[in-house]
Amino acid sequence: MASSERAANAGRSRSLTFRVLFLATLWAAVALVVIAVVISALYRQSAEKSFRDLLRAQLYNVINSVSAEEGQRLAGAPQLGDLRFFQPQSGWYWIVEPIGGTLESEPLTSASLGSAVIPIPDTDAIPFDTRYERFYTTRDSFDNAVEVVETEVVLDDEGRTARFRVVGNRDVLEADIDDFSGSLYLALAGFGIGSLLLNVVAILIGLKPLDHARQALERIRAGDSERLDGDFPREIQPLASEINALIDSNRRIVERARMQVGNLAHSLKTPIAVLLNESRTIAAPQGELVRTQAEAMQSQVQSYLNRARIAAQRESVLARTEAQGTLERLVRVMRRLNADRAFPLSVDPPGLVLAMEQQDVEETVGNLLENAARYARRTVAVRAFPAPAGMAGSDPARRAWAVVEVEDDGPGLEPDEIREALKRGKRLDESKPGTGLGLSIVSEIASEYQGTFELSRGSAGGLRARLVLPAVTKEVA
Template sequence: MENKARRSPSLTFRVLFLASLWAAVALVVIAVVISTLYRQSAEKSFRDLLRAQLYNVINTVSAGENTRLAGTPQLGDLRFFQPQSGWYWIVEPIGGALEGEALTSSSLGTGSIPIPDTDSIPFDTRYERFYTTVDSFGNEVEVVETEVVLDDEGRTARFRVVGNRDVLEQDIDDFSGSLYLALLGFGIGSLLLNAAAILIGLRPLDRARKALEKIRAGESEQLDGEFPREILPLASEVNALIDSNRRIVERARMQVGNLAHSLKTPIAVLLNESRLIPAPQGELVKTQADAMQSQVQSYLNRARIAAQRESVLARTEAQPVLERLVRVMRRLNAERQFPLSVDPPGLVLAMEQQDIEETVGNLLENAARYARTSVSVKAYAAPADMRGSDDARRSWIVIEVEDDGPGLEPDQIREAMKRGKRLDESKPGTGLGLSIVSEIASEYQGTFGLSRGPRGGLLARLVLPAVTKDVA
C-alpha cells in the first residue's frame, strides 16, 4: 500500500506537467508559424524590391541609333557598385536586331550568372520569372528576369536584376532570433503564472487533505473549513460517511461491552464457587473461569480502544509510564536488574496509558519470570524499516523488553503466541498475556513480535503509534 501511494502521481504534478507541455507545444507551433509567415512575407518583399529595381533598369536602357544598347542605370544602391557583392543588373540583346555586348553593373565585373532555360523555369503571366542560383563568386542570389521590346522595330533585350539572398536570410535569422527570445521569455512567464494559478486553484484540495489527516490523527472529528462549490459536496459526503461509521462502531462497541458486562457477574460467581469445590475439580473450574475473565476483559479493552480511536486520539508520554512499571518490577524482583533507556526523551505514544501498562506490564512479567539476572527495557523512535503500518507518514515508537534467560526457539515462539498456550505449566499464568499484548498492538495498528535477543534470551518488540506533532 505504501509503495502504491508512492507510485501514485500527484494531481498537482499532472496538471502542471500537462499545462507546461501544452504551453511548450503551443509556443513551438506559434514560433514555427510566425517564422514561416515572416519568411514568406520577407521573400515577397525581397522579390518586390528586385522587381522595382528591374523596372528602373528597363526605364533607363534603350536601343541606340547604332543598334547598340544604351543607358546608364542609377539604382541608388551602392551594392550595385561593390565588386562581387551579389547585387547586379544585366541587360542582354536578343536576336540580330541589336548588336554589341551586354550592359552590366560594375559589381559583376568579369563574373557570370548561370541562367536556367525557360523550359525548366518558364515566364509567368506577367512575363517574369524568378529563380535562385549561385554566381561565379559563390554568392547565393535571387534573379528576376524579363524580356522587353525596346522600339517599334522589334529590337528586344533581356533584363535581369540580381539580389544577394544573404541579406534576406540574415533578416529572417535576426527576426527569428528576436521572436524565439521573446517567446522564451513569454513562455517562462506563462509557466510561472500557470504554476501559481494551479497551485492556488488546488489549495482547497490541500486543505481537504490536511483536514482528513487531522481526522486520522484524532485532532478533529469531521472535515472543517471553507471549501469551494466543487469540493463542498465531497466534504459533505465524507462528513456523512464519518458520522455513519461512528454510529456503527459505537453500536458495535456497546453491544460487545454489554455482552462482556453481562458475563462478568456469572464469571465472578464461578470464581467464588470454585474455591468451595475440592481439588482438582475446583482448580480446573478456577483456571477456566480465570481464562474467561481474561477474555472478557480483553474484549472490553478492544471495545474501549475502538471507541477512543474513533473520537480523540489518546496521548501518553512513554518515559513516566515505563519508569513506573520498571519501579514496580524492581520491588517485586529485587534480585534482578531492570535497566531502562528512552531515546530521545519526551516520546509520546498515541495510546491510552492503561493499554501501555497492560502490554508492557505483561512483557515485563514474562521476562522477569525467566530472566537470570536482568531485564532491559528500551524505547526509541522507529526507523523506516520497522513501521507497523502501510502509512509512511505516521510516526512510530519501538519498545523492546529483553531478558537474559534461556530464550525460545522459533517453533516455541509460534506456540507461545497462540491464545491460552503455556510452554511452562510449572509457572503460574493463563497463557493469555502475549495474546493480549498482540491484540492491543493490532488494535492500534502496530506490531508485536518475539525473537532471540543479542544476550541469548527472549526479545519482545512492540512497534506502537506515536503522536504526530506536525500534520502535513
Template sequence: MAIRSLTARVLSVSTVWAVVALVVIGVVISALYRQGSERGFQDLLRAQLYNVINSISVDEKAALSGSPQLGDLRFSQPQTGWYWIVEPIGEFDTPPLISTSLGTAKLPIVSVDEVPFDIRYERFYTTTDPFGNEVEVAETEVVLDIQGHAARFRVAGNRDVLEADIDRFTRNLTIALSIFGLGGLGVNALTILFGLKPLDQVRRSLEKIRTGESERLDGAFPREIQPLANEVNALIDSNRRIVERARMQVGNLAHSLKTPIAVLLNEARVLEVPHGELVRAQADAMQTQVQSYLSRARIAAQRGSVLARTEAQPALERIMRVMRRLNPDKQFSLSINPPGLVLAMEQQDVEETVGNLLENAARYAHDRISLNVEPAPEDAREREPGRQWIVLQIDDDGPGLDPDQIAVAMKRGKRLDESKPGTGLGLSIVSEIVGEYQGSVELSRRDVGGLRATLVLPAAV
C-alpha cells in the same frame, strides 16, 4: 505518475504547454515573416527590373542603349551582389549591357527547365555570384521595337540584406516572446498556487486530525472542495459513532457477565477443596477469555480509526512505574529513541500488551528488564505499504526459552512452569491484540542469555 504533487503536475503541464505554444508561435510568426519578406524582396527586384526595362531601348544602329538610374549605389559599387544585366536574344547581335557592380564577371544562370517562366513571363531563382554572394535573380524577356528586337533582362539582389532583416526580426521576436513567456509562466504559477491553496488547507486540517489536534475539517473552503470536506467530516462522525456504540455494547456485555462470574468465584470458595479449586480455576479462565474476546471486539470496532493514538513515552513510563512498584527487587529501564513516538493504538491495548510481556519478563528475570522503543527498520515497514511501524523490544536476564518452548508458550492456555501463578493466556492475548492491529509479536533467545520479546506495532503519523 512519477510526480506525486498535484501542484507540481499542474505547473509542469502548464509550463510545458506554454513553452511548446510559444515555440510554435515563434516558428509560425518567423515563417510568415520570412514569406512576407521574400515576397517584398521579389517585389523590389521586380520594380527594379521594370525600371531597367523602361531605361533600355534600341538605337538607330540596332544596338542596345540606355543607362538605368535605379537610385541605389549598390548597383554601381563592385561585388555588392546587386546587378542588372540586359542581353540580346536571337539574331539581335549587339553587346550586352551590364551594371558596373558586376563588371566583366559572369553571373551563373539557372536554366529555364529548372525554373520556368510564370504566367507573367517572369521567373525568380537563387544563385551564387562569382564573388560568393548568394543573390536572388528576377528575369524576364521583352521585345523592344517593331522590328522584333528582343532582350533578356535580369536584376539581382544580395540575399544577405534579406537574411539580415529576417535574423533581426527573429532575434527581436525571440526576446519579446521570452519576456512574455517568463512573465506568463510567473503569473500562471501564482494563479495555480493561489487556486490550489485551499487543498493545502485541507491537507493541514487532515494532519491536525491525524495528530489528534482536531476532530473535524474546520475552515471555509471553496465551493468545489466543500462537499469533500463535508463527506470527510461525515465519515469521521460516523466512525466516532461506531466506536462509541461498540464500546457501549462491550461495556454492557462486560457488566452483564461480571456479576455471574463473581458469583461463581464466591461460590467456589465455600466448596470443598478439589471441587472449589476446579470451579475457581475455570471461572478465572472464563473471566480471562471473556475479557480477551471483549477486547478483540472493541479493537475491531475502532481499528484503523484516526482517533486511535497513544503517546509512547507517558504510557510506557506509567507501566514501568507500576512494574517497579510490584517488583521492587528488579531493575526496569526504558529507552525511547527518538522521543515523541506515537502508537496508532488505544492506550489500554498498549498497556495490556506491554504489561503482559513485562509481567512475564519480571516473573522469570534474575535482576534486569529493559524496554527499548524505536522506529521499525525498512524491512518491517513492508508488511503494509504506506504505514509506519514502531518496534518495542523487551529483554530480560532470565533463563530464556528454546525454540520448542517458545512455540509452546505462544499457544493459548499453555504454561511452561506450573509452579508460577497464571492461566497461560497472557501471550495468546498479546498475540491476538497485536494481530488485530496488523502488528506482530516474536519471542527469541538473546545471545547474552535471557529472553527477548519483540513487538511491531503501528505508528501514528
C-alpha cells in the same frame, strides 16, 4: 536500481502537481514550436515577396532608363540608387541585351557584373507569366545564390526589342530570414521559460489548498483535531464536507460498536461470575474443572472484547497516553509486589506519547512485567524510546513509532521455546501460576494497533520483550 527507478517514475506519475506541470509544459512547448514555425514561415513569405517587389521595381527603373538610338544601339545609364550595383561580385546586377537581330549593340550591364556570367534557363522550363515576367533562382560566377527577374520589352515603333534582367543576391535574403528566425526562437524560448516558471508558481499556489487539506487530515489522524476544518476554495469545499460527513458517520458507528461491546461485556460477566461462584460449591475434581474452565473462558472473552474495542477505536481519532506516567505507575506496583527485585525505568524523551488507550498500554506492559518478574533473579529493566530509522510496525505510512522493552536477568528462552510461548494458552512452566494467555494477549493488542511484538535473548542472558507501538509525533504532541 531498475526497480527503484520504476518506483520513482510511478510516484511522479501519481503526483497531481507533476501531471499538471507536465501537461502545461508539453502544451506550452508544442504551442511555441507551432507559433515559431508559423511566424517564421509568414516572415519568409513576406520577405520573399518584398524581395521580388524590390527586384521588379528596379527592373522598371532600368526599363525606363534604356532606349534604342537611331544607330541601332542601346543607350542609357540607369541610376538605381543602390551602391551594391556598383560593387563587383556583390550578387546585385542589371543586364540589358538586344534580341531578335533588330539591334546591333553590345549588352548594357551594371558595373558590378564585370566578367560574371548569369545562366539563363530556357523559357520552356520557366515560362513568362501573365505580366510577361519570370522569376528564377540560379548562381552567378562567384557562387552567389541569386534571384533573377526577367522581361522582354519593345523599345520603339520599329519593333526593336531587348531583354531586361535585374539580379538580386538571395544569400542576403536568407541571412535576413535566419537572423529574424534566430531572434524569434530566442524570444520565444525566453517567453516559454518565463511562462513555465509562472505556471509552476501558479500551479503550486493553486494546489496549496490541497496541501492544507492534507495537513488537516494529518491532524485528524494524529488526534489533534476531529474535523476537517479550514477555509477551502469552492472546488475543494464539497470534498471537505463529504470527509466531515464520513468522519461523523464513522464516529456514530464507533459509538454503536462501543455500546454493543459494553452490553456484551455486561451480559457475559454475570453468567461467568455465577459459574465461578457455583464451582466453589461443587466437590472436587468436578468443581475444580468447572472453575478452571470458567476462568479460561473469562480471560478469553475479555481478550476478544478488548480486540473488538481496539478495532473500533483504531479507525477513529487516536487516543494518547503519556508513557512516563503510565510506566511509572506500573513499575511502582511491581516494586511493591516484588520487593526483592529491582525495576529500573528509562523513558527518553520524558515527553514520549503513545497513540493508544491507557488501559491497553497498561495491559500489554503489565503482562510483560508480571511475566518477567516470575523468572527474574534480581532485575527487570523497562525502557521506552522512539523507534530508530528503519524500525516500524506493520503500517509503514505512519510517521511515528515508539519502542517499549522489558528485559529480565532470568534463564531466558531458546528460539523454539519462544515460538511455543507465543501460542495462546501455552505455558512452558506448569509450576508457575497463570493461564498462559498473557503473551498472546500482548501480541494481539500490539497487532490490533498495527504494531509488532517479539521476544529475544537479552544482553544479561534473560528474556527481552520488545513492543513497537504507534506514537504521536513531537509537533502534534
